[in-house]
Structure formats: structure tokens, C-alpha cells
Amino acid sequence: MFKTLNFTDIRNKLKQAFDARVRIVTAGLSLQELRALLRGDPPTEKPNPRYKVHVTSFLFHIRPKFYKKASTLFTHTWRLGFFTVFFFALELITGLVLMIYYTPSPADAYNSILNLMSNVPFGKLLRDLHRLGAEGMVIFTVLHMLRTFLTGSYKKERSFTWLTGVVLLLVVLVLSFSGYLLTWDQLAYWAVTIGTSMAEAAPLFGNQVNLLLRGAPDIGAGGLLRFYLLHIVLLPLVAILMISIHYYKVAREHGISMPAKFDEEDLSVDVKKEANRRIDFLPDLLAHEMFLTSVGIFVLVVMTAFFYSAPLEHIANPQQTPLDTQAPWYFWWLQGMLKMGDKTLMGIILPTIIFGLLFAVPYIDRNPHRQAYKRPAAVAVGLLATFTIVVLSYMGLPQYGIETPAATRIIQDLAPEEGLGELRSIPFEELQPGIYQVNGDMPDELCPDLLWGCHTLEAVFAEFSERVHQAEQAGKLPDVEAVLVIEEWQADLMKVTPRIIWTDSQSGVRKTYEKHIFLHRDHNRSE
Amino acid sequence: MTEEISDPKILVNRREFINLTWLASLGFIFVDVGGVIYFFSMPRFKDGEFGGTFTVGKTSDLPSVGSAPTSYPKGKFWLANTDEGVKAIYKVCTHLGCLYNWSDQESKFICPCHGSQFQNDGSYIQGPAPRDLDSFIIQAVDPDSGEIIAESPATGAPLRLPEGQDVIIKVDTGTKITGNPHN
Numbered sequence: 001m002f003k004t005l006n007f008t009d010i011r012n013k014l015k016q017a018f019d020a021r022v023r024i025v026t027a028g029l030s031l032q033e034l035r036a037l038l039r040g041d042p043p044t045e046k047p048n049p050r051y052k053v054h055v056t057s058f059l060f061h062i063r064p065k066f067y068k069k070a071s072t073l074f075t076h077t078w079r080l081g082f083f084t085v086f087f088f089a090l091e092l093i094t095g096l097v098l099m100i101y102y103t104p105s106p107a108d109a110y111n112s113i114l115n116l117m118s119n120v121p122f123g124k125l126l127r128d129l130h131r132l133g134a135e136g137m138v139i140f141t142v143l144h145m146l147r148t149f150l151t152g153s154y155k156k157e158r159s160f161t162w163l164t165g166v167v168l169l170l171v172v173l174v175l176s177f178s179g180y181l182l183t184w185d186q187l188a189y190w191a192v193t194i195g196t197s198m199a200e201a202a203p204l205f206g207n208q209v210n211l212l213l214r215g216a217p218d219i220g221a222g223g224l225l226r227f228y229l230l231h232i233v234l235l236p237l238v239a240i241l242m243i244s245i246h247y248y249k250v251a252r253e254h255g256i257s258m259p260a261k262f263d264e265e266d267l268s269v270d271v272k273k274e275a276n277r278r279i280d281f282l283p284d285l286l287a288h289e290m291f292l293t294s295v296g297i298f299v300l301v302v303m304t305a306f307f308y309s310a311p312l313e314h315i316a317n318p319q320q321t322p323l324d325t326q327a328p329w330y331f332w333w334l335q336g337m338l339k340m341g342d343k344t345l346m347g348i349i350l351p352t353i354i355f356g357l358l359f360a361v362p363y364i365d366r367n368p369h370r371q372a373y374k375r376p377a378a379v380a381v382g383l384l385a386t387f388t389i390v391v392l393s394y395m396g397l398p399q400y401g402i403e404t405p406a407a408t409r410i411i412q413d414l415a416p417e418e419g420l421g422e423l424r425s426i427p428f429e430e431l432q433p434g435i436y437q438v439n440g441d442m443p444d445e446l447c448p449d450l451l452w453g454c455h456t457l458e459a460v461f462a463e464f465s466e467r468v469h470q471a472e473q474a475g476k477l478p479d480v481e482a483v484l485v486i487e488e489w490q491a492d493l494m495k496v497t498p499r500i501i502w503t504d505s506q507s508g509v510r511k512t513y514e515k516h517i518f519l520h521r522d523h524n525r526s527e
Numbered sequence: 528m529t530e531e532i533s534d535p536k537i538l539v540n541r542r543e544f545i546n547l548t549w550l551a552s553l554g555f556i557f558v559d560v561g562g563v564i565y566f567f568s569m570p571r572f573k574d575g576e577f578g579g580t581f582t583v584g585k586t587s588d589l590p591s592v593g594s595a596p597t598s599y600p601k602g603k604f605w606l607a608n609t610d611e612g613v614k615a616i617y618k619v620c621t622h623l624g625c626l627y628n629w630s631d632q633e634s635k636f637i638c639p640c641h642g643s644q645f646q647n648d649g650s651y652i653q654g655p656a657p658r659d660l661d662s663f664i665i666q667a668v669d670p671d672s673g674e675i676i677a678e679s680p681a682t683g684a685p686l687r688l689p690e691g692q693d694v695i696i697k698v699d700t701g702t703k704i705t706g707n708p709h710n
Contacts, residue, residue, distance in 0.1 A: 040542040041532045100568055121566045
């Protein structure tokens with residue numbers, strides 16, 4: 001029997017069977033072809049199996065077969081679209097994992113975040129990544145839109161792609177806003193109260209929209225749950241649908257737009273040939289994407305490890321709005337507009353017009369050219385719009401347009417209601433008991449007994465004195481007396497009281513504003 | 528990508544080598560991230576939470592040897608002080624999951640669901656249950672240093688507390704010892 005067993009034959013049959021299995025899994029690529037991909041060799045068979053994968057495989061169907069070389073120039077796209085999708089994927093994964101520990105009820109939400117930050121391994125890392133990723137997604141979406149506008153890549157057949165893009169911008173903003181509420185801290189609660197009150201200002205159905213979003217006249221358990229469902233179910237589904245349509249049109253239908261000069265200028269045949277040279281997805285584009293993903297993850301992890309911490313304020317208090325309540329930075333422009341006039345006009349009508357104009361850009365712009373110097377009007381309008389948004393965002397800051405009494409402003413800036421502030425950052429050892437008077441004969445060295453001195457305390461006190469002097473000279477604090485009192489309150493606990501006394505210019509009455517701050521030795525002095 | 532096929536005599540050319548190295552490092556990162564997600568997702572238990580450690584008291588607080596076991600509802604265990612030592616017996620019957628009761632009259636555990644019976648140290652007497660009652664690890668902790676002096680053996684035998692010392696007794700409800708099957 002052994003004489004009839006042909007080992008070479010069996011080996012070949014096994015090899016073929018294994019090869020057939022590999023082809024099934026990879027949708028047409030043999031083991032040899034995979035090896036050729038790794039080696040940098042041309043395809044091993046005709047027709048090119050590397051292209052066929054995009055037709056036969058589901059996962060590869062939405063990916064491009066190739067891109068033209070010039071359209072992949074770094075300075076043409078800056079990889080902004082790629083990183084926007086990268087951030088979306090990051091948010092999906094980190095969000096999914098964070099859901100294990102989050103409870104969407106006012107009684108438990110804040111505590112679940114505290115638990116996540118202190119009691120769960122890698123909890124802080126994942127939360128910081130999720131928050132940083134959210135900021136990144138908004139930034140990159142806006143930058144991507146700006147780039148697409150400036151390279152004129154929204155014209156003609158790409159106008160519908162632009163439309164889906166603006167929808168995605170809206171989805172990203174609402175995703176970020178709905179996620180904002182979920183920590184149920186002061187910042188979240190009041191930011192979303194303002195946002196939904198704006199919805200209430202809508203004509204005709206404002207009340208109904210408000211009730212739908214909040215589940216009650218004011219934000220409570222119903223509102224939190226509805227925003228949670230928006231954030232984890234409805235908006236991600238809409239986003240995935242829109243991204244698929246948007247990306248399919250870019251990758252499979254029209255390709256990434258070429259830099260305008262290759263389409264519109266008369267260039268030599270060689271230059272055009274090189275510009276149109278194909279960069280195949282397998283292996284080059286795929287390798288490049290894996291590279292970019294790794295760089296992205298690396299940068300984000302380094303940032304969260306050393307530089308960035310997701311903020312968390314005090315637990316939401318529906319009875320008290322803190323001073324300096326701010327919208328998230330991508331809504332400062334809206335907050336600025338709201339300071340200027342009627343909430344229906346500024347909060348609903350104007351933003352609707354702005355987004356309507358954004359949608360209509362490909363239809364308003366009749367200029368067929370894409371090169372920047374051939375479309376000066378479009379470029380000027382784009383830059384003007386960007387500048388306007390920046391100015392409006394500045395107007396959204398609390399320092400603009402909100403009259404806070406001078407004494408409150410000074411002490412709030414040193415020891416804010418939310419956040420750490422300079423006063424609370426002073427190291428415990430430097431808090432030497434004493435009465436430090438502004439305008440008094442204070443020595444330069446406030447703590448001559450301490451070995452290293454108390455430079456942080458001196459800096460804070462100098463700032464305090466400076467601000468008081470400025471306010472006095474501006475006439476806001478007539479006859480001012482300002483003092484910083486530090487007392488030993490208990491073992492390891494110091495009480496710091498900044499106090500400003502002045503004469504009210506209208507009534508002539510002596511007024512006092514002070515704040516009591518208790519600082520413990522073990523108090524966490526980093527944000 | 529080059530247009531010519533690389534030399535087939537070379538087993539692994541430079542591009543292939545470096546690509547494989549990159550893929551291997553990518554594999555490491557995947558394992559890393561998998562580890563992060565795994566350790567993130569595994570639940571941790573606080574003291575006094577079922578799944579965590581319960582502090583029962585000191586040796587002096589224990590009931591006398593041979594008396595009825597004490598019930599700890601939150602920890603889901605009976606603390607039995609037998610002739611051979613202390614044992615923390617899981618309240619769930621080893622048959623199908625009902626909580627059994629202690630009968631003072633007959634001095635044994637009797638399960639109301641299908642009638643399984645167990646002695647005060649958890650050993651099986653009769654009934655459809657396949658094995659002795661499960662138990663949790665008990666730790667005898669030195670009250671001054673916090674060190675664990677003695678711990679229940681993995682066989683499920685009771686823990687003999689050290690003589691002469693008033694140790695703190697802790698029950699770790701996260702570590703369960705399965706009861707021995709009877710024949």
C-alpha cells in the first residue's frame with residue numbers, strides 16, 4: 001500500500017486545498033499574492049486580483065481601488081478627511097467601552113464618572129481619550145470643510161457630496177453637544193439648559209421641540225436619558241449612514257479631487273501622466289492608512305498621558321447657575337450672537353440661514369474654476385466667514401458683554417467657582433498665616449522665615465494688587481481697601497479670604513465682597 | 528511597488544522583512560489594546576459588596592463552637608464555627624440555585640426547593656444535590672499589621688484560627704471553593 005502513496009502528490013493537493021481556503025477568506029488573493037504584496041512585487045496573476053477584491057469582498061467594496069497620485073499629495077488634503085473618520089472610529093470604540101460603567105440617571109451619572117476616574121483601571125485614560133477625540137472630531141470636521149471649500153472640491157458632480165458633508169457637520173456638533181450633558185456636572189447641565197432653551201425659542205413648534213428633547217419643562221432624568229439615547233443610538237446611526245454615502249461617493253464614484261492646476265492648467269504630458277499615475281489600495285494606500293492610524297493613536301495617548309485631562313466640575317445644581325457659564329468652544333459663536341439680540345432671531349433664524357447658505361454653496365457658486373486665483377470672490381467670502389465666526393466666538397466669552405461687578409470679577413478670576421484657579425494652586429507650605437494688605441507697606445518678600453520663600457503666594461498677591469489698582473484707576477472701586485487674609489483653621493487646613501471693600505459711587509454706601517476658601521494640605525492642586 | 532518581481536532565490540527580501548516586522552508590532556499593539564479593554568471591563572468589588580471582602584469581626588465576636596451558624600445576607604454566606612474551625616458557606620444550594628435555610632430543630636441545612644440536606648459544615652447528607660456546599664475563603668488578619676496570618680485551604684476544609692490571638696476575620700466572596708462531590 002505504501003508504494004502507491006505518492007507523497008509529492010498529497011503535498012500538492014494539501015497545498016491547493018489550503019490555497020483555496022485562503023482565497024475564500026481573502027476574496028481572491030492567493031497565499032502567493034499575499035506574499036507578493038509584502039515583498040513589493042507586481043500582481044502574480046491576471047486579471048489583477050488586487051482590484052477584484054474591491055468588487056467581490058464586502059469589507060473592501062467601499063474602499064477605492066486606487067487613487068491618482070496628485071490627489072494624494074499631503075498639502076492638497078492634509079489627510080483631514082481621513083483623520084475625521086479616524087476620530088469617529090476612536091469615539092465609537094472608546095464610547096462603547098465607557099458605556100460599561102456609565103449610568104444615565106441624575107442620581108448616578110456623576111458618581112459613575114467619579115468611579116470611572118478613580119476606581120477603574122484605565123478609566124481615566126479612556127475617558128480622556130473620548131473627550132479629546134470629541135474635540136478633535138469637531139476641529140478636523142471644520143478644517144476638512146474649509147479645505148474642501150478652498151480647493152473648490154464641491155463643484156459640479158461633487159455638490160451632493162458637499163451636501164452630505166454639511167449634514168455630517170451638524171451631526172458631529174449635536175453628537176458633541178449631547179455627549180457634553182452626560183457627565184451631569186454644572187458645566188454640562190447649564191450649557192444644555194441654554195441650548196434647549198434656544199430650541200424653545202423656535203417659532204411655531206418651539207415648545208414641542210423643547211419637550212421632546214428634555215422630556216419635561218426643565219432638564220431632569222427624562223432629559224438625560226433622551227440625550228443619552230440621542231448620543232449613543234440615533235446620531236451614531238445617522239452618522240454611519242451619512243459617512244458611508246459621503247465616503248462611497250469620494251472613494252468609488254468620483255475619487256478624491258485632483259489639485260485644481262492638474263485639471264485646469266495646460267501642463268506637459270509627462271507631468272500629467274505622473275499626476276494621474278495610480279496608487280493602488282493594496283498594498284500602498286492600506287499601508288499608509290495603517291501608518292496614519294498608528295501616528296494618530298500615538299499622539300492622542302501621549303497627549304492624554306502628559307498634557308490633557310478631561311475637565312469635571314461640581315455636580316449639577318439645578319438651583320444655582322455658576323458665574324462664567326460657557327458654551328463648549330464650538331458654540332461660542334452662538335453664545336456671542338445670543339448676547340446681541342432677540343433669542344429667536346439670533347438663536348434660530350440666523351443659524352438656520354447660516355447653515356442654509358452652507359448647504360447651498362455649490363449652487364450659489366456659479367464659477368466653474370477651482371483654482372484659487374480664478375475664484376477671488378469665493379475665497380474672499382470663505383475667509384470673511386471664517387473671520388466672522390472667530391469674532392463672534394470671542395464675543396461668546398464671558399469677559400465680553402456681561403457686566404460683572406469689578407470686585408466679583410477680580411476675586412472670581414483668582415478663585416473661580418468652577419475650576420482650580422491661581423489661589424487654590426498655591427502650595428500648602430507657602431500659605432503662611434497673616435494679613436496681606438494691598439496698598440499697605442507690604443515687603444517684597446512675604447515669607448522671610450521660609451527657606452525657599454513663597455513665590456507662588458507673592459505672584460498671586462501681586463496679581464491681586466495689580467487688578468485692584470487697575471480697577472481703582474478706572475473708577476470702578478472708589479476708596480478701595482483690599483486684603484488677603486490667611487488663617488490656620490484646623491490641623492492641615494488653612495482658610496484664605498480675599499476681601500475687597502469700596503464705596504459704591506451711586507449710593508455712597510461702603511460695600512464688601514469676599515470669598516472664603518478652605519485649602520487642605522492633601523488638596524489636589526492639579527486640574 | 529516595483530514593476531519587476533524580486534529575486535525568488537532570496538527567501539525574505541528587505542521589504543518583506545520590514546513589512547512583517549511592522550505587522551508583528553501592530554499585532555503587539557492589538558494585544559496591548561485588548562489587554563487595556565479587558566482590564567478596564569473586569570469588575571472590581573469594594574469591601575462590603577458581594578464579590579468583595581466582608582469583615583465579620585474578631586475571634587472574640589464569634590459564636591461558640593457547635594452553635595447555629597450566623598447568617599450574613601449581604602455577603603450571601605453562613606458563618607459556621609465547627610469543631611475543626613470556621614467556614615463561610617455560600618448560601619446558594621449546589622443543586623439548582625435556591626437559598627437553603629438552617630433548621631434549629633434538626634441542626635442541619637435543609638433546602639426548601641427539592642429537599643437537599645447538609646450538615647453544619649456544609650457536607651452533604653442526602654438529596655438531589657450533587658456535591659457538598661460551596662464555601663468562600665476566610666482570611667485571618669492580624670489587627671495591628673494588617674497581614675494575612677492564615678487562610679482557608681483550597682480543599683474547602685474549615686480554617687483553624689490561630690490560638691491565643693484576637694484576629695480579624697474576613698470573608699472573600701470573590702473566591703469560591705467548590706464543594707467536593709459525594710459518591
